[in-house]
Every structure is written in structure tokens, then in C-alpha cells.
Amino acid sequence: MSERIADLVSRMTAAEKLGQLQIIFRPNHDDAAALVRRGIGSMFWPPSATATNALQREAVENTRLGIPLLIGLDVIHGQRTIAPVPLAQAASFDPAMVEELAALAAREARSGGVNWTFSPMVDVSRDPRWGRVVEGFGEDVLLNAALGAAMVRGYQGDDLAAATSIAATAKHFVAYGQPEGGRDYNTVDVSDHRLRNVHLEPFRAVVAAGAASVMASFNTVAGVPVHADRRLLTGILKDEWGFDGVVVGDADGVANLVPHRVATDLDDAVALAYGAGIDIEMGGTPESIGWGAERLDSARLDDAVRRVLSLKERLGLFETPYVDPDAEITEPSSESRALVRAAAARSAVLLRNDGTLPLGAPRRMLLTGPYATSTDHLGAWTQYFGARSVSIADELAAQHPEIVVTVLPGVGFVEDDADDIGGVIAAVPGHDVVVVCVGEPSSFSGEAASRSDLRLPGRQAELIRAVAAAGVPVVVVMANGRPLVVADWIDQAPAVLEVWHGGTEAPAAIVDLLFGVAEPAGRLPMSFPRAVGQIPIHYDHENTGRPATTRGSLRLTTTDVAVEGPANVAEKFTSKYLDLDLGPQFPFGHGSGYATFAYGEPRLSASVIGVDGSVELTVEVTNTSTRTGDEVVQVFLEDLVASVAPPVRRLVAFARRTLAPGETSTFSFAIGPAQLGFRLTDGTLAVEPGNVVLHVGPTLAATRPVPLRVTPPPLPH
Ligand code: GLC
Numbered sequence: 052m053s054e055r056i057a058d059l060v061s062r063m064t065a066a067e068k069l070g071q072l073q074i075i076f077r078p079n080h081d082d083a084a085a086l087v088r089r090g091i092g093s094m095f096w097p098p099s100a101t102a103t104n105a106l107q108r109e110a111v112e113n114t115r116l117g118i119p120l121l122i123g124l125d126v127i128h129g130q131r132t133i134a135p136v137p138l139a140q141a142a143s144f145d146p147a148m149v150e151e152l153a154a155l156a157a158r159e160a161r162s163g164g165v166n167w168t169f170s171p172m173v174d175v176s177r178d179p180r181w182g183r184v185v186e187g188f189g190e191d192v193l194l195n196a197a198l199g200a201a202m203v204r205g206y207q208g209d210d211l212a213a214a215t216s217i218a219a220t221a222k223h224f225v226a227y228g229q230p231e232g233g234r235d236y237n238t239v240d241v242s243d244h245r246l247r248n249v250h251l252e253p254f255r256a257v258v259a260a261g262a263a264s265v266m267a268s269f270n271t272v273a274g275v276p277v278h279a280d281r282r283l284l285t286g287i288l289k290d291e292w293g294f295d296g297v298v299v300g301d302a303d304g305v306a307n308l309v310p311h312r313v314a315t316d317l318d319d320a321v322a323l324a325y326g327a328g329i330d331i332e333m334g335g336t337p338e339s340i341g342w343g344a345e346r347l348d349s350a351r352l353d354d355a356v357r358r359v360l361s362l363k364e365r366l367g368l369f370e371t372p373y374v375d376p377d378a379e380i381t382e383p384s385s386e387s388r389a390l391v392r393a394a395a396a397r398s399a400v401l402l403r404n405d406g407t408l409p410l411g412a413p414r415r416m417l418l419t420g421p422y423a424t425s426t427d428h429l430g431a432w433t434q435y436f437g438a439r440s441v442s443i444a445d446e447l448a449a450q451h452p453e454i455v456v457t458v459l460p461g462v463g464f465v466e467d468d469a470d471d472i473g474g475v476i477a478a479v480p481g482h483d484v485v486v487v488c489v490g491e492p493s494s495f496s497g498e499a500a501s502r503s504d505l506r507l508p509g510r511q512a513e514l515i516r517a518v519a520a521a522g523v524p525v526v527v528v529m530a531n532g533r534p535l536v537v538a539d540w541i542d543q544a545p546a547v548l549e550v551w552h553g554g555t556e557a558p559a560a561i562v563d564l565l566f567g568v569a570e571p572a573g574r575l576p577m578s579f580p581r582a583v584g585q586i587p588i589h590y591d592h593e594n595t596g597r598p599a600t601t602r603g604s605l606r607l608t609t610t611d612v613a614v615e616g617p618a619n620v621a622e623k624f625t626s627k628y629l630d631l632d633l634g635p636q637f638p639f640g641h642g643s644g645y646a647t648f649a650y651g652e653p654r655l656s657a658s659v660i661g662v663d664g665s666v667e668l669t670v671e672v673t674n675t676s677t678r679t680g681d682e683v684v685q686v687f688l689e690d691l692v693a694s695v696a697p698p699v700r701r702l703v704a705f706a707r708r709t710l711a712p713g714e715t716s717t718f719s720f721a722i723g724p725a726q727l728g729f730r731l732t733d734g735t736l737a738v739e740p741g742n743v744v745l746h747v748g749p750t751l752a753a754t755r756p757v758p759l760r761v762t763p764p765p766l767p768h
Contacts, residue, residue, distance in 0.1 A: 264297040302334075666723070695729070706720070743761065
């Protein structure tokens, strides 16, 4: 702790200390100025150099100690230039790109006086009914950890005091991504084994990457609301991991302890929360925060104040509380547009392709579906952005004036009388290709936006089926913020491009992808279920004692299904549904590209290692096409026997690389305790002796195995 902070803490009154431990979100300007003069030490505020400077001036010049403000905002995937939503960025399997996008967002936000973002979200989420899957990096632990750490590096850079850095917040600690029923804010009850090996792991990685703050989650874990859970906030996060940053409550998360029915009133909630390890309470209004400092333990109060003041000091706010209005970035630049356009293309996933993509040189195109003309590509979490996107139709006209494009949306996002599928079908003849642009509007995902039915909204599926039967090549472009159930049309659509909500330049990226100017190479960060009834569904599931192995499930028919004979009995008593095929529609890691690649046999530098040993895994990949393209190599671990039921597969490494036509590149991965081990419930990393298999390939369905034996440690002499 610096002398400045020690001196300040020694001079602060209890009320001034408590003021440093609160942030009010969305006050109006007059309230904000009055609250700052009253001692509130942090504020939500939009990026505006003039307005944030004015607010900082209130703190620096009109309070007794002149402590500058933390100015926080949800800069989730861009500020003025909007990047693809985080779930889309996850599909890129490209940490370097994620870091670059976060650095862009930090430059733009800090230039407007925002110095603290509530991002990255690293909630492992396996339930696409939950609308917030859009904000995170999907179902896999490693992908959340790697991309969350990349985002922290991008936001914070090497020096938080730099004019291009903002403090990152890892959220929502913890296990928020597994709410019962997929309903936001709902109960979470997970075992310590799953807590340690799934939900805590990405936070451990992001804290290790230096995240300046961590946000507590709204949910309970095993009956305890996280905002009041000392075991998690202090025991694990601060004591076990040594986190010395700031733990901020979620919006009204402290006040919510009353409806959680673990606190009698707001003062009780405040005492519980700070006692558990909350350092800054986030309240919606001056009335919804606790003002009673006298009930708080003074040592805990001082610890929280020191953490907050240290963050302000690391941000350089005591020396430079103001930003330069002449340097403020208020609009996307050509460079930032180019960056997010490339990112949107790298985040797209080619789900199916019968060769229709990339399009050749159609003379006449019929563009249909609600996303033909919608400009809603920015996603669920954008505030105070610089420019809305255009539409796919606009972009086609701008990029390809040579093509005669008939634009007929045909249906909207919700079913209504204006639907005109008949009119679209009548227009098909004479066109070389039909591009059906479907999806979910941004408002259908995000916070408090859970859905119980994951099919395309409205009559979009009906439109796809009708167009697919019209006898002209069809391409489906899907823009959505979560995995969807596509079983009601996917078999009729031989070319499907998942483009998510791709941000400011999404339509340009989509047109680039359609014509092969950009290459799709993304992989699904979340499984696409066949039906909502399968949820939760994720690739790293346990094998169970009775795994179903054959494709066929027994189908309910109009007559009773008689199950006879030993084969059927063996098949019958296994873990499956009577009325649904096995496995997801598309698994985690699914995706392909226009270029094609061939794999050599994966090799290990040793086939036997000790429990603390490491080995190098290499595999040669060749671009066997005439197109330059990216390949994503995935490495999955299969632990054959362990002391606890292991997942059937677990992603332990991945890499994305561009290969020229005919080029062969050697991918190399270090495999050691971090890849082979799993967490015990006390947090220890355990590597157990035994046989494992490493599966290497472009997707789960196309891996090649290489065995590895892990030997026990030598017996003590
Ligand atoms: C919201 C979200 C959280 C966000 C905060 C501030 O309720 O849960 O992710 O950072 O409030 O907007």
C-alpha cells in the first residue's frame, strides 16, 4: 500500500470510507454531481470527456479529500465501434483477435473518461435458454479462460494509467451460467467438484491474468447468495487465490439479499455483503444503497477502501483525473471498422455447405428473411455506441451493384398478418440463388431474456422450408445471440452460415463471406441442441454407467413400442431419450471452411511421462485446396480411468492458423499438468497416473487419437 493511500485511510471518516465503497448506476447529472459531493466514490457514466471531466471535478475540487472517481460502464464488446458479441468472438477460437478488440474498446472508452468496464463475462454456460450466453464465451472451460484472459490483457494493457487502458472486471462470480430452467437470476446448485472444475477455473485464469476487479453474481450457490457468500468471495477469491483487486456487487445485488430472504432489510444486507467480501456496492438509486457505515467491521471497511483507492492509484487518477476532450473518440474510424469487419468474418461458423458457398457470380439474387433489411446487428449489450450497422441488402447494393438483387423479407421476427411467404415463393423463378437471412433480434438475448422455445421466432422456419422447395440454390444466413433449435428446417438447407450478432460491420462481413472474400473458419463455442428437452447439453459430459451408443432412439409410435430381445434390452436400458436422436444437432467445436485441410498422424515427444512431466504434441496440417484459409486445430483429452468420473472429452489446447494453398504447417502443443490435471474440491490440481488419449483434429467428429501413459511419482527412498 502506498503512503498516499495509508495517509488517506488514516484521515477518512467512516462515512467517507463508505462513500468510496459505492457506485450508483444511471443517475441523472444533477443527482450524480450531488452524490459525488456527498462522497460517492464511483459512478456509472457514458463516455463523454466533457461530462466525465465535470463529474471528476466535483470529486477532486468539491470534496474534503479530493479523491477522484472510478467511472464504470458496461463496455461489453466495443464502445463506439461495436465488435461481434462475445459468443461470436468465442467462435473465432482466436485469443489474439479478442485481445485486439478489447484494446480498441478500451481506447474508445477511456478517451471519453470511462476508466472501468464490467467485462469480460466468463460464466461457463451450457443452457442456451439463458439469454446471457451471448455475453460469454460458451460451454467450454478452456475457451472461457483463454479468451477471458485475452480480453483482460486487451482492456488493461501493460499500464492501467495509460490513456488507452481501462480496468477489467471478471464476471459474474460465480456459476451464474447454470441457472435452473435457464431462467436468468434463478437458483444454481452445483457440486464443489463442478464448481471447481467448470465454473471457477475461468475466473482463476482471469484473476491470474491481472483482472483489476471481479463482479459477484446474482445467483445462489448451494443456497447461499454469492453477494453474501464469504466462502467464495473471501475464502477462495481473496485468501486462496490472493486476489488483491476490488470485488464489486452486481446492480442492486446487495439489496437483492432481502428478496433472497437472507437479509431482513437493506442495512442487514449491506453488513452481510461487505462481511462476505464485497468491496463496492452497486446500487441503482441513492435510496438503494446502504448508508450505514457504523455497523461495518472497521478492519473490513479499511481493507475494502484500500483496495478501491489502490485501483484508482493504478489507473493514475490521482495524477490525471481528467481526459483530453480533443482526443475523445466519438465515431468509428476506417481502421476500427476494418478491424471489426474482419473479426465478424472470423467469428462466423459454416454449419453446412454442399458447395453452394462461396457464391460464384450470380446475376440475379433473391434476398429474403427479416435480416435481409434489418440493421439490428449490434447485439444485446451496446451503450452509447458511435454508429448503427447497415443492412445486408444495403451492403449488397454497395459492394455488388452488378447483381440484380430482389429484396423481399417475406416474414418478420414475430408472426403477423404481413407475412408474405407466398409472395417470396412467387418471386423465386428467374433468380440464380436465394439467400434467406434469418435469426433472432438482439433483444431476444442478453440479460433477463431467457427463452423457453429456441426455434427461429415467427414463421422464419416456414419461409426457409418453402424457399428450399422452390428448386433454386439456397443459402441460409443466421444472425442470433445464442444456439438455436434448427431441427425443423436444417435438413432442407444445404448451406448455412452462422454469423451471430456481428457488430457495426456485420453486413459487410456477411457479404465478404458469401462471396469468399473472407473465409469462414469459426467453430461453435456452444452445442446446438436438437430440442430444448436435451438441455443442458454439452460435449464434456460424463460417460455415465449406461452410455447410449447407437444412433437410434426408440421412437414413440401410434402403437405401443414392444421392446424385445437382448439387443433391444441392452439398448433400452441406456441414457437416451425415447423420442430423440442422440447428441446435439451440432456439437461444440463444429465448423468448417471453404478451404480443405489434411492431417498427418499426431505425434508425442514421449509416450510415457510422470505425473509432473510434460510432453510435446505435434501434428502436421496441409491446405489441400486452392484457397488460402484458416484451420482451427482442437486437442481433446480423454481420461480413461480417474478417481472421479471424467468428462468423455475435454478441450485442453487449440490453435488457429492461416495456411496458403498447398502449405503444410506443424502445430505444436505443450501437454503437462495444466492439461492433464483436474481440481480437487480443495482447489488442488491433481494429475493422476494412468492411461489417457489425446484426440487431435478440426472438430470433435474428425479427431485422430494418440495415447499417453502417465506414471506414478517415484516412491520415496
Ligand atoms: C447488470 C448485469 C451486469 C452489469 C451490471 C451493470 O444487471 O448483471 O453484468 O455489469 O448490471 O450494468
